[in-house]
Amino acid sequence: MREAMNAGRAAVIFDRDGVLNLDHGYVGEPDRLEWTPGARRAIGRLNRAGLLVIVVTNQSGVARGRFDEAAVDRLHAVMRADLAQDGARIDAFYVCPFHSEATVAAYRHPDHPDRKPNPGLILKALADWAIDPGRALLVGDQPSDLEAARRAGIAGVRFPGGDLGDFLATLTLPK
Numbered sequence: 292m293r294e295a296m297n298a299g300r301a302a303v304i305f306d307r308d309g310v311l312n313l314d315h316g317y318v319g320e321p322d323r324l325e326w327t328p329g330a331r332r333a334i335g336r337l338n339r340a341g342l343l344v345i346v347v348t349n350q351s352g353v354a355r356g357r358f359d360e361a362a363v364d365r366l367h368a369v370m371r372a373d374l375a376q377d378g379a380r381i382d383a384f385y386v387c388p389f390h391s392e393a394t395v396a397a398y399r400h401p402d403h404p405d406r407k408p409n410p411g412l413i414l415k416a417l418a419d420w421a422i423d424p425g426r427a428l429l430v431g432d433q434p435s436d437l438e439a440a441r442r443a444g445i446a447g448v449r450f451p452g453g454d455l456g457d458f459l460a461t462l463t464l465p466k
């Protein structure tokens with residue numbers, strides 16, 4: 292038992308825009324949220340399989356002044372509420388609001404360690420949730436997602452679009 296605990300937990304770590312929801316560009320308010328087909332059902336299946344479900348998302352719209360961090364939180368609250376209707380949940384959201392070309396000075400950073408392709412958000416999630424890097428899989432839609440996974444020392448796969456549940460069914464998921 293002790294060994295199993297020391298081994299850490301298994302997780303699927305999702306990018307958000309273009310994976311869990313359709314990427315309409317700077318999705319900052321709940322009325323612009325459109326779930327990817329199959330995403331909610333897929334998250335429920337992962338929950339029931341005992342996997343942690345984590346989101347790591349760059350939100351440069353905050354740095355660019357298009358919306359604020361409170362709006363991001365509101366959107367994530369709506370996502371949680373939608374999932375709760377299905378008996379599903381996202382265990383945690385990790386957000387990077389920084390960007391090198393921020394118009395909001397507080398969010399300007401030349402190369403923030405949290406902004407993918409840097410691994411900061413993933414590393415935080417691994418530490419916070421005692422996730423075994425060998426039992427973590429990142430699902431992203433951009434090369435920067437896969438590079439962040441590589442730098443964090445976890446596996447990564449590119450979601451090409453379509454039904455997320457069908458796509459996950461083609462993968463060997465962490466156990």
Ligand SMILES: [Mg+2]
Nearest residue numbers: 306308309432
């Ligand atoms: Mg994306």
